[in-house]
Amino acid sequence: MDRRSNRFHPHFSNLNMRFMELKDINTFLHYYAKIKHRTSKLFAYIPEDKMEWTYQPGKFTFGDIIRHLANIERMMYAENVQQKTSLYDGCGTNYADGYEAVIEFYQEQHAASMAIFSKLTNEDLLKKCKTPAGFEITIWKWMRAMVEHEIHHRGQLYIYLGMLNITTPPLYGLTSEEVIEQVGK
Numbered sequence: 419m420d421r422r423s424n425r426f427h428p429h430f431s432n433l434n435m436r437f438m439e440l441k442d443i444n445t446f447l448h449y450y451a452k453i454k455h456r457t458s459k460l461f462a463y464i465p466e467d468k469m470e471w472t473y474q475p476g477k478f479t480f481g482d483i484i485r486h487l488a489n490i491e492r493m494m495y496a497e498n499v500q501q502k503t504s505l506y507d508g509c510g511t512n513y514a515d516g517y518e519a520v521i522e523f524y525q526e527q528h529a530a531s532m533a534i535f536s537k538l539t540n541e542d543l544l545k546k547c548k549t550p551a552g553f554e555i556t557i558w559k560w561m562r563a564m565v566e567h568e569i570h571h572r573g574q575l576y577i578y579l580g581m582l583n584i585t586t587p588p589l590y591g592l593t594s595e596e597v598i599e600q601v602g603k
């Protein structure tokens with residue numbers, strides 16, 4: 419292999435790394451709103467009487483996961499990016515109880531968080547904030563971590579639904595089986 423071509427290898431190229439940078443707050447918020455929407459689309463698949471179901475006592479229920487995402491977004495990330503300390507103190511039914519209340523809570527905390535994020539300037543993204551663990555992190559990197567956190571728990575929702583034998587929607591229109599069927603067509 420030509421040595422210069424390493425520059426374009428996905429694992430070595432600085433160019434590729436820069437694509438993952440978050441430089442423009444409006445572009446990010448547009449993307450982030452879609453991420454949140456794809457999580458909330460799953461809520462409709464949770465049976466109404468299973469909101470506080472879990473696979474093992476002591477583990478997060480559906481409701482815990484949804485309230486956790488809502489509170490971590492608003493009480494931790496949205497506080498931290500304002501250079502304030504986290505106010506996150508849990509995700510119990512004291513925050514929202516009942517199928518509709520839990521879903522509403524997720525939407526309300528998201529709207530309140532977006533109002534805070536929208537006030538950030540592109541310059542703010544380059545400032546540092548402190549995580550609850552006490553580490554200094556650049557604000558845009560902390561916001562990127564917020565996306566990963568959301569997707570991590572969305573994955574859990576998919577598994578919970580699967581454990582209840584509920585057919586979940588494909589993420590982008592086709593199931594993996596349908597993608598395979600497209601080969602050679």
Ligand code: NI
Pocket residue numbers: 486490567571
């Ligand atoms: Ni979490």
